[in-house]
Amino acid sequence: MNGLAPAFRMSKTSRFPALPVAGLAGTSFKHEHLPAILGDDPKGGFFEVHAENYMGAGGPPHDALTKIRRDYPVSLHGVCMSIGGPRPLDKVHLGRFKALVDRYEPALVSEHLAWSTHDTTYYNDLLPLPYTHATVWRVADHIDEVQEAIGRPILLENPSTYVLFPESTMSETDFIRELVRRTGCGLLLDVNNVFVSATNHGYSALSYLADFPLQHVGEIHLAGHAEQEDDEGDLLLIDSHDGPVADAVWKLFDIVIGRCGPLPTLIEWDSAIPDWPVLKAEAAAAQAILDHHAADSLFGKAHAAG
């Protein structure tokens, strides 16, 4: 069944300005940075929040996000909808997610191609799934259900993985392309995840990107990773979000933006969080690449090579 993307419903009574996010670089929003961010002038970029951190009834989290949303476009990033799981979505959780979309009018809404809840246990990690015709059907149903609930398409993020399922019958890029076709969702391309998975599974990040349906990408993620070893002593990269973006990932990002033009790009930094100027400088580095390619596209070069 070819699910049509639900039309974007504009809130009748907007609480916040409709700030555009096109071509901007942003960062994860961390509460410890709030005073520094509020002191910034001029204000630029955007902020992304993990939806679950704002699912309490009230208090400082909502106060902080309200202050941020007045001045900046916000990206609402769901971490635990368990879209990639075999079980039905948690309707209560979906209701909370919709309430946040309605309340904060985010410029971008995204979730993961992964799962985190099974039976009654929440595992707090992005767990992998086999890519088969059975799972593509189920995951597409879940995406449809989220999009119908919130009244707008989501961006689905490609995962970083450490294991493969021999039962998989589709490549990850084919699986993602099929989900886009069935649900009309957009994509969040995490370039660090591409690099991590490609290294871990011994394929080329560039060929993955060549296969990826780039025309459906609405946001980019960049993050740092850590290095370990697998059972054979080969490099195993961990999607740790605890440091600066690696040079190889910057290079891939430059290639992607060269092909796609300037897309909203987020620096994710979720542990060992640095002071605000360090994080802001990382976003400025991404903005410079976006601006470079925006200038190119003015002269008609960005899409020349297809």
Added chain:
Amino acid sequence: MPQDELQSGDLGRFDYAAAFTAGLFDPDRAPPDAVSGPNGKAAIKRYAVYRNNVTVSLIDALAASFPATLRITGPDFFRAMARFHVRETPPTSPLLFEYGRDFPDFIERYEYAQSMPWLADVARMERAWLDAYHAADAEPLASGALASIPPERLADTVFVPHPATRAIHSHYPVVTIFAANRSDGPVGRIEAGDPEDALVTRPGLEVFVRHLPPGGAVFLDRLMAGEPLGAAAAAAFAERAEFDLAVNIAGLLQAGAFTTAHQGG
């Protein structure tokens, strides 16, 4: 159309989650047969990445929610204790700020924490603090609100608790221990002291923790249960003869413990 229930024929195709989760809390278990590395490589260390992510991130979540408990025990003791709890009682909600409701009771039973009998109450304070932090916002009842109630109606007055308000009963000086260990200063020395009951409120954005006077916790429990002022005061007097009604009600109002007051039926 979303299917609400798995069809029985689907189970064979959808057992990846059951197979994958079976070993996530069990470090002695081999990786599931359903996963591998690329080109026939092994998946022991690869699967261990997920097992480590799950356990460590949940221990980190408890460490973030119970910082004074962590400071008192030190990180090695805390993380060992939290690891037992995570494996025994993993979260059932994806909202991590809801996790740890059973942690204080676990600490009370935890073999290696028996020399710190007050530790569970410190954790109860921290759980109440976090609940207050995330509670619904509401304007508290003004301190002068009682002045508008005729004296003969006071005993019938019912107070509606603010969503953030919590009372903690303790046989230990829990407010003193909590306060000494929630700051960045040196870890407070824990001395034997008088039992302290605690009041947690959040009238605005900041959470406040106060020491309740004698009988104050029983008084507040009764008020929060919807009993009128007169009955709540009688219960507090029965508990502690030195209960001071004027001091208690003024303290609760000043702390922002209620949102409204009305006449009980």
